[in-house]
Amino acid sequence: MEITFEHVTHSYNADGPTASLGLDDVSLTIKDGLFTAIVGQTGSGKSTLVRHINALLKPTSGIVKIGSRVIDSETSNKNLKSLRKQVGMVFQFPESQLFEETVEKDIMFGPINFGATEDQAKESAQKMIQMVGLDESYLSKSPFDLSGGQMRRVAIAGVLASDPETIILDEPTAGLDPVGRQEIMDMFKGLQKNGKTIVLITHNMDDVANYADDVAVIHSGKLIANGLPKDIFNNNDLLKNDLLTLPKSAEFAKKLSQKGFSFSKLPITIDELGTEIKQQLNGD
Amino acid sequence: MEKIISIKNLNYTYPEAKTPAINDLSLDIYKNEWLSIVGKNGSGKSTLTKLIDGLIEASSGTIAVDGQEINEDNIWDARKKIGIIFQNPDHQFVGATVEDDVAFGLENQGMPREQMIIAVDHALELVKMSEFKKRDPQSLSGGQKQRVAIAGVLATRPQIIIMDESTSMLDPDGRKTVLNLVEQLREQQDLTIISITHDIEETELSQRIVVLNDGQIVKDGKPEEIYDLGPELTNYGLEEPFSSKLMSTLRESVKLPEGYLSGRELKEQLWKLHSNM
Amino acid sequence: MGRYLPGDSLIYHLDPRGKFLLTFYFVGIVFFANNVASYALLLAFVLFAVYLSKINFGFFIKGLKPVFWLILFTVILQLLFTPSNNPIWHWGIFTLSKEGMVISAYIFMRFILIIFISTLLTLTTTPIEISDSIESILKPLKRINFPVTQVALMLSIALRFVPLLVDETTKIMDAQRARGVDFGEGGLIKRIKSFVPILIPLFVSSFSIAYDLAIAMESRGYKDGEGRSKYRVLSWARRDNLTIIFMIGLTIILLFLRSY
Numbered sequence: 001m002e003i004t005f006e007h008v009t010h011s012y013n014a015d016g017p018t019a020s021l022g023l024d025d026v027s028l029t030i031k032d033g034l035f036t037a038i039v040g041q042t043g044s045g046k047s048t049l050v051r052h053i054n055a056l057l058k059p060t061s062g063i064v065k066i067g068s069r070v071i072d073s074e075t076s077n078k079n080l081k082s083l084r085k086q087v088g089m090v091f092q093f094p095e096s097q098l099f100e101e102t103v104e105k106d107i108m109f110g111p112i113n114f115g116a117t118e119d120q121a122k123e124s125a126q127k128m129i130q131m132v133g134l135d136e137s138y139l140s141k142s143p144f145d146l147s148g149g150q151m152r153r154v155a156i157a158g159v160l161a162s163d164p165e166t167i168i169l170d171e172p173t174a175g176l177d178p179v180g181r182q183e184i185m186d187m188f189k190g191l192q193k194n195g196k197t198i199v200l201i202t203h204n205m206d207d208v209a210n211y212a213d214d215v216a217v218i219h220s221g222k223l224i225a226n227g228l229p230k231d232i233f234n235n236n237d238l239l240k241n242d243l244l245t246l247p248k249s250a251e252f253a254k255k256l257s258q259k260g261f262s263f264s265k266l267p268i269t270i271d272e273l274g275t276e277i278k279q280q281l282n283g284d
Numbered sequence: 285m286e287k288i289i290s291i292k293n294l295n296y297t298y299p300e301a302k303t304p305a306i307n308d309l310s311l312d313i314y315k316n317e318w319l320s321i322v323g324k325n326g327s328g329k330s331t332l333t334k335l336i337d338g339l340i341e342a343s344s345g346t347i348a349v350d351g352q353e354i355n356e357d358n359i360w361d362a363r364k365k366i367g368i369i370f371q372n373p374d375h376q377f378v379g380a381t382v383e384d385d386v387a388f389g390l391e392n393q394g395m396p397r398e399q400m401i402i403a404v405d406h407a408l409e410l411v412k413m414s415e416f417k418k419r420d421p422q423s424l425s426g427g428q429k430q431r432v433a434i435a436g437v438l439a440t441r442p443q444i445i446i447m448d449e450s451t452s453m454l455d456p457d458g459r460k461t462v463l464n465l466v467e468q469l470r471e472q473q474d475l476t477i478i479s480i481t482h483d484i485e486e487t488e489l490s491q492r493i494v495v496l497n498d499g500q501i502v503k504d505g506k507p508e509e510i511y512d513l514g515p516e517l518t519n520y521g522l523e524e525p526f527s528s529k530l531m532s533t534l535r536e537s538v539k540l541p542e543g544y545l546s547g548r549e550l551k552e553q554l555w556k557l558h559s560n561m
Numbered sequence: 562m563g564r565y566l567p568g569d570s571l572i573y574h575l576d577p578r579g580k581f582l583l584t585f586y587f588v589g590i591v592f593f594a595n596n597v598a599s600y601a602l603l604l605a606f607v608l609f610a611v612y613l614s615k616i617n618f619g620f621f622i623k624g625l626k627p628v629f630w631l632i633l634f635t636v637i638l639q640l641l642f643t644p645s646n647n648p649i650w651h652w653g654i655f656t657l658s659k660e661g662m663v664i665s666a667y668i669f670m671r672f673i674l675i676i677f678i679s680t681l682l683t684l685t686t687t688p689i690e691i692s693d694s695i696e697s698i699l700k701p702l703k704r705i706n707f708p709v710t711q712v713a714l715m716l717s718i719a720l721r722f723v724p725l726l727v728d729e730t731t732k733i734m735d736a737q738r739a740r741g742v743d744f745g746e747g748g749l750i751k752r753i754k755s756f757v758p759i760l761i762p763l764f765v766s767s768f769s770i771a772y773d774l775a776i777a778m779e780s781r782g783y784k785d786g787e788g789r790s791k792y793r794v795l796s797w798a799r800r801d802n803l804t805i806i807f808m809i810g811l812t813i814i815l816l817f818l819r820s821y
Contacts, residue, residue: 042425042455056735081741089739096729097736099761109758113741144765149325158740175371175452177324177482178523203455245456248526255551260558270526274533281538281557337780360782368780375773378781380689380721387792392782394790404792420687422724436781 001067001086001165001197003030003053008062010048010221022048024221025062030214035189035198037208037229039244040218046201047092049218050168053199054087055080066166085114088164090172095143095151103129103146103154104139110162121161128157133183149180156184166197173204185211209233209247209268219243234265249273287351288444288476289313289336294345296331296499305331307499309345315443318470318477320487322510323496324521329480332496333448336478337366350443364393367437369450373429377421382413382432385421389440407439410473411465427458431465438469445469447479451486463489484511484522495520512544566684571800572614577690578697579801583808584682590812591674598818600670606811607677614685624680625673632672639665688720693795711786722770726763733762 010023023045030036030053038046051057052064055071064071069083088110091097100106107128108121116124129138132153138146143154156172169188173181189211192198202208208215208229215232217225224243225232238244246254250266253273257263261280267273289312296306305328313319323329334340336347338359347354349362367389370376379385386404395403408414411431421429430450437445447466451459467489470477479490487493493510495503497520503510510517514528527547531540538557545553572580594600611621625632643665645658682691696713703709734744737758744755 041457051735054739056738078743078746081743084739084741087739089736091732091736091739094736096762096766097733097740097758099758099765110740147326162741175449177521178484179324179518179521249530252526252530252547252551256554259555261554270529270533274530277534277554278537281554281561283561334776339776339779360784363780363782366780368777370773370777372773374725375770376777378718378721378774378778380687380717384689384793388778388783389781391789391792392784394788396790397792397794400790400792421721440782 002032002065003067003166003197003199004028004065005049005052006063006065008052008059008064010052010057011060014060021221022057023052023059026218026221026223027062028216028223028226030197030199033192033195033197034213035192035200035211036214036216037212038199038201038216038218039203039205039208041243042203044218045221046218047170048221050089050170050199050201053166053168054084054089056089081114085162086164087166087168088159088162089168090156090159090170092170092174093152094155094159094172095148097155097158098143098151101142102139103141103143106143106154107139107158107161110158114162116162124161124163125157128161129154131160131187132157133187149176152176152180153184160191164196166199167191169198169200171201171203173207205233205245205247206249209249217244230265230268233268285314285317287312288315288349289478290348291336292346292348294332294335294347295343296335296340297343298331303498304343305499306335306342309499309501311494311501311504313444313476313478315476316470316474317492318467318479318490320490320493321478321480321496322482322484322487322493322520322522324482327496327521328499329482329496330448331499333368333446333478333480336446337363337368364440365442366444366446367434367440367442368446368448369430369433369437371449371452373426373433373453374421376433377429380420381417382408382419382421382424383417385432386436386439389436393440403439404435407435410438410469411435425458426454427461430454430458430462434462434465434469438473442475444476444478447477447481449480449482452481452483459486482521484517484525495522497521508544508546511546514544564683565687566616566620568614568616568685570613570615570685572610572681572685574798574800575804576795576797576801577686578694578795579797579804580682580686581691581694582698583804584678586808587678588675590815591671593815593819594670595667596818596820599815600667600674602811602815602818603674604670607674607681610681611677614681616681616684620684621677621680624676628672628676632669635672636665636669639668688723689717689793690795692716692720693793697795708786710789714786718774725770726767729766730759730763733759733766 005026005028008023008026012020012022026049038049040046048057052059052071053066055075058071058073058075060073066083066087098106100109104122104125107125111121111124125139126136129136134150134153143151146154167188173184176184185207188198200212212229215227215229216223217232217238225235225238232238232244233246233250239246247268249270249272250268253263253266263276267276291309291311294306294309295304297304321329321332335342338354350365352358352362354362377385378388383404386407387400390400390403405414408417411434413428413431413435416424416428424432445466451462454462463486466477469475479486481487487507490507493505493507494501495510502520503513511525511528515524517524527545527550531545531550534540540553591603594603611618640661641655641657643656643658643661645656645660648656648658650657692713695716696709699709742755742758745752
């Protein structure tokens with residue numbers, strides 16, 4: 001499902017005396033089946049942007065197209081279920097959405113709201129608990145008896161259980177330890193390979209370099225750049241103005257190029273960097 | 285070197301837990317050092333903080349702070365020497381405004397108001413938050429809230445600051461500012477810093493790293509010694525440092541010395557190889 | 562009523578205790594007004610206070626919004642049900658009369674006056690100032706061993722965490738909406754049920770905040786509220802005395818203008 005923003009502006013408290021601009025004339029296409037990263041400083045409007053994809057927010061002006069659905073300022077708050085079934089959203093610290101007595105019931109909550117039968121939802125819960133790296137014994141436990149990391153996984157399973165075509169992730173690994181982070185990011189990449197569209201909000205430029213096919217850079221509510229990670233991280237205007245930081249590999253390459261080495265484009269992953277260094281040292 | 289905290293044979297098991305969270309742990313921490321305690325979630329890092337500050341009581345073993353073994357009677361004195369910055373900036377902000385929050389610890393000590401005003405201003409200057417004095421917490425970023433928390437702790441003039449995953453919820457800018465600030469304060473104020481984290485990258489500024497796993501110390505050494513473990517670090521739920529990862533991809537075809545090189549050393553080494561071509 | 566709005570004007574600088582008590586006092590004397598002149602006087606006073614506050618009038622209109630239906634309902638009730646000997650229009654139980662119109666206009670005015678003045682208090686006084694005022698006003702109760710300082714700290718912490726919990730509620734609602742919950746759809750039972758997925762996470766988060774906060778407070782040396790000093794003090798100034806004198810003047814003119 002392709003997602004298109006056409007001149008979307010969002011103003012918070014638009015009709016009140018405290019109006020503030022969340023998004024400012026954003027036009028962006030999120031391509032079907034790709035892994036798109038959204039980056040930008042805290043408060044730049046990343047979360048505001050993605051909340052338009054499942055109509056938690058509506059544009060003050062402009063339109064958002066999600067497949068054949070069009071959302072504008074006039075869109076009614078009713079009949080949004082079919083859209084929200086297609087667009088799953090993992091919020092920041094999603095463990096705070098858990099509420100059921102058991103992990104199984106909590107994972108089933110979404111599917112049942114979206115019209116699945118009890119049996120379908122149960123089956124989905126069994127599948128998803130494994131997908132997020134926990135075993136079936138967790139299904140009968142109370143979510144509140146789990147560790148923070150496990151709760152995070154259950155919350156993610158609860159979003160995936162409705163089998164959304166597009167998955168929006170708002171810093172899904174914040175606060176997790178490195179092993180947990182890697183596992184969860186790899187799982188999302190796997191989902192994308194199986195045909196899902198992934199939209200990831202992140203501050204981690206290494207994740208952008210390692211996982212994303214496309215990057216959008218947001219600053220003060222405006223889309224200031226959009227393109228391949230490699231091009232974005234080689235965009236000197238962005239880097240010069242501190243609007244973007246580099247992944248570690250690019251940072252290292254930049255330092256190397258002070259003497260001897262030269263890179264036509266900064267490599268952004270360790271593998272790329274390794275290959276380049278080997279080539280330049282061995283001449284092969 | 286003078287010991288500031290001395291932990292001997294410490295044990296702690298949470299009620300209803302089967303395995304101990306802290307398992308016969310002994311550790312000496314020295315004055316003015318920056319010690320990082322690293323380990324994955326559930327390795328016992330945060331439990332250790334709470335034990336040191338007497339917020340939970342050890343099953344057995346002893347903890348001495350500044351030469352004095354802590355017990356129920358002197359725990360409030362020990363606490364005066366220790367300031368803790370917790371993980372969630374929102375959950376430790378007591379005051380309605382920045383200055384009120386900084387004053388909270390002083391109010392608890394019953395400090396006269398005239399002295400408090402001076403102490404609050406001074407603490408806010410140290411963390412460079414003076415211009416935010418009258419602001420409410422909702423209008424601050426995560427990093428700014430943590431700086432206020434540091435000011436609140438500094439105002440009471442502790443000898444030790446424990447950072448209990450205090451930067452894990454911050455964005456990269458906020459994290460960097462807070463860590464650099466803490467290092468600056470450590471030097472200026474002769475503080476001892478204990479920082480608890482699962483992010484190996486945050487140990488850059490420390491002089492010593494202790495790796496915790498299942499409530500036990502598995503490694504204790506200088507940062508180079510710990511980074512030198514390379515891929516072995518993943519066994520303890522930690523990430524392999526960047527330069528170590530890069531070295532493993534290069535090794536097969538580039539001649540590199542044995543052992544760990546820091547980012548800078550690796551860079552120098554590669555430059556040398558390049559100029560010898 | 563509204564959330565505190567940072568600003569700088571005479572009204573902001575008044576002592577919150579005075580503002581707090583005078584607001585209540587004003588709400589009381591509103592009920593003394595009983596003719597056009599007395600209502601006009603009070604309205605002029607409120608508008609003058611609003612002007613002094615230097616706050617955009619829009620915020621006061623916004624303060625009316627939540628009670629709009631209540632006002633409309635009460636005014637219509639008065640308009641149609643005031644008994645009269647010479648009605649203009651009469652149909653079944655409904656009576657429209659000159660008296661009814663006058664009374665409903667007065668009631669409307671009362672609403673406006675009371676809402677504007679309390680909005681003025683909440684916009685220009687931080688919750689913590691209000692809680693300090695309450696502490697100060699309750700101080701005499703210390704003599705009968707009522708834990709005034711502890712209660713005041715509790716109140717101030719509660720107020721401090723209101724905005725945080727509001728944000729948390731919005732976030733949880735969004736998360737459950739994204740999982741297919743429709744708030745405000747279906748019958749009453751279904752609607753009540755749809756709040757369970759919000760209330761439970763909210764409880765859990767409140768407890769976790771409370772737990773973390775208790776630990777943080779203890780680590781910063783908070784014992785039992787005894788022997789604490791106070792950083793924030795309220796100071797009564799000449800302008801506060803002047804405000805009181807002004808209010809007395811207003812009351813005298815009001816008593817003079819009202820009909821007996």
